[in-house]
Each structure stands twice: as structure tokens, then as C-alpha cells.
Amino acid sequence: MKNANRVRENGKAIVCLKILVVLVFLVVGGLTGCRSKNGSGASENDVIELLNVSYDPTREFYAKYNELFCEYWKEENGQEVIVTQSHGGSGSQARSVIEGNEADVVTLALAHDVAAIEQAGLIRNGWIGQFSKNSAPYTSTIVFLVHKGNEKNIQDWDDLVKDGVEVITPNPKTSGGACWNFLAAWAYQQEVDGNDEEQTRAFMKKLYQNVLVLDSGARGATNTFVENGQGDVLIAWENEAYLAMEEYPDRYEIITPSVSILAQPSVAVVDGNVEGHGTRKAAEAYLEYLYSDEAQRLAGDHYYRPSNETILQEFSDQFNLDMNLVTIEDFGGWDEVYRNYFDDGAIFDQIYEE
Secondary structure (H helix, E strand, O other), X not given: OHHHHHHHHXXXXXXXXXXXXXXXXXXXXXXXXXXXOOOEOOOOOOEEEEEEEEOHHHHHHHHHHHHHHHHHHHHXXXXXXXXXXXXXXXXXXXXXXXXXXXXXXXXXXXXXXXHHHHHOOOXXXXXXXXXXXXXXXXXXXXXXXXXXXXXXXXXXXXXXXXXXXXXXXXXXXOOHHHHHHHHHHHHHHHHHXXXXXXXXXXXXXXXXXXXXXXXXXXXXXXXXXXXXXXXXXXXXXXXXXXXXXXXXOOOEEEEOOOOEEOEOOEEEEXXXXXHHHOOXXXXXXXXXXXXXXHHHHHHHHOXXXXXXXXXXXXXXXXXXXXXXXEXXXXXXXXXXXXXXXXXXXXXXXXXXXX
16 A cells, blocks of 8 residues: 555656646746747847838738848848738827837838837937938828729819718828828818818818718728728728729729828837847848838839839839829928827817817
8 A cells, every 4th residue: 555655656746747847848948939929139049030010001011021121131141030010000000119019110101100109219319311211211192992983973082072972081090091181181172272271171071071980090991991892982092092903903993183192101210129129230121121122113013102213113104103292391290280180189189079
């Protein structure tokens, strides 16, 4: 009996020892082999991880660009790079970084969202001059996407305020693309009514009364229109409209309004994170390589307008390069724009609450 008890006790000890070994293995393995999907530096395998926090419509472009950059970095430095993507409404994405999403780089819809991260102390002052073209490696503009046949005969902004026209656009409180949409519509009406703000407010109020769904991001708005079939017209990023046309070539048409806006998505290294991750060199190279000829052509292939003017001309059959485009400078810059239009209690809130 004593021998039997001893055997059982020894057996329990062996089982406990095995469990302990497994636990130690898991803990040590987790510390040495795990690289967080939130972005980290070089590992023992000499692999670098980068997290790119971006806005909604860039998904397809960065899926391809990441492959291109990883090949480039491997050839230049002999290191593997893993790039993890995060997408959402640009304003929401900026807030996520401020609140702790450890992005190495941000590629957002507008400079104001990057500036918000700067003001939180995570991006150095002067970031907008770190890369060419005010750190905007590609541009876009705002167009209309309508159903094939354009039953409501939508040709310009004034058609969007007609009775019975259902409009889809995202919310400028959360979406960078929605801010561009709002400003393009405002610029059109200011030109029509000779800068009469009261008339322009009335126009914008009617426009947003016709908005059927106010999604939080540009891709959500596209899905509402394209996938769910809601609305007569989508106010869209140009590249989003082309992607929808590409996926459903016989279902939609693109309408170019008489006045639109030069949309300049901005990129920046998140200095406060790359220092801790040890990824500064790779992060800076990741954004710099967006200006390479290969990446510029890739942007054009995904319906973004290359910032390289020579390469942009290669896509002159694809883009309407003669569009009447206002710029954010025409509105006094983003700080003034937000004070006037998008801050709490500003013009958008006043119009929408009415």
C-alpha cells in the first residue's frame, strides 16, 4: 500500500512538473517570440513590425503597397518587415492613436487629423515638411457616384438638394472624407450665390436634410450605397467611386461636379511610438518610399492622383485633370476650417441640429 501511495505521489509530482514546464515555455515563448500587432521593433529573428493607422478607403492600396515596400526594404537592408493595417474614419483613427493605439505611422485623410496627434505630443512639430508636397504623397477629389442610367439626372451639387433625392455621405465629425465633401459643396454654393453665407447655409441645410444615412466613415458610406443599395447618389472620394465602378462595371456611373476640392491625405511618423519600438528608420523609409516612381504608379492604379506631376500625366485618360478644384487654403487652412465648420457648435452642428 505504501508503495502504491508513493507511486501515486510520484505520478502527481511528474504531472505537476510537466505542467510547470509547459507554463514556463509559454511565458518565455510569449516574451521572446511574440511581436504585438500594435507595432513593435526588431525581434531576435531580425524582423521589424510596423503599424500603419490609416483611413477607410486606403485598404486596397496599402495591401499592395505593403508588399512593394517589404520587397524594397528586404533588398536594401536584408530585413523582413511585417506591416499591420488599421482602417476606419480618419477622425476616429486619429483619436485611437491619441488614446493609445501604438501606430508607427499614420496615413490619414487630412492634415488636421495628424495635427491632433501632434497636439497630443506624439508627433513632432514640423511634421508636414518632413516629406514632399506637404507630406501628401497622393491626392484625390470628390465626385458623385450614381446608379446606371442616372434616373434622377444628377449633374451638379444643386441637384442634390432637390426634393426626393436621397444622398449618402459620411459624418464630418468622424470622417475626413466627409469634411472634404462638406467643403466642396460649400465652395460650389459660395460661387453660385456670390459668397452669401446665409444662402449657403440654407443650401447646406437642405443638402443634409436629403442625407438618408450619415455613416461614420467613407467606406461605410460606400457600402451603404453600393452593397445595401440605399440612396440615389453617393458623395464619394474619387478613388472610392472608381473602385465601385471596377467591381460593378454595369451598375454605376461617376458624375464630376462643376466645383470640387483638392483633397490631400497626409502622412506622418508617430515619433512618440517609433522611439519605443525602435522602428524610426523603417517607419521613415515606409513613408518616403510612397514617393518612389513604383509607388506613385501604384497609387494611380488604385485611383489616387500621384503627387508626381509627370506620373500624374500618365493617368490623364483616367482622371479629369481639368476639374475646377478649390483648396483648403481657400478656406484659410484647417485650423480656421474646424473653428468655423466642424468644432462642436460650429456651422455643421448648427445646420444639422436645425
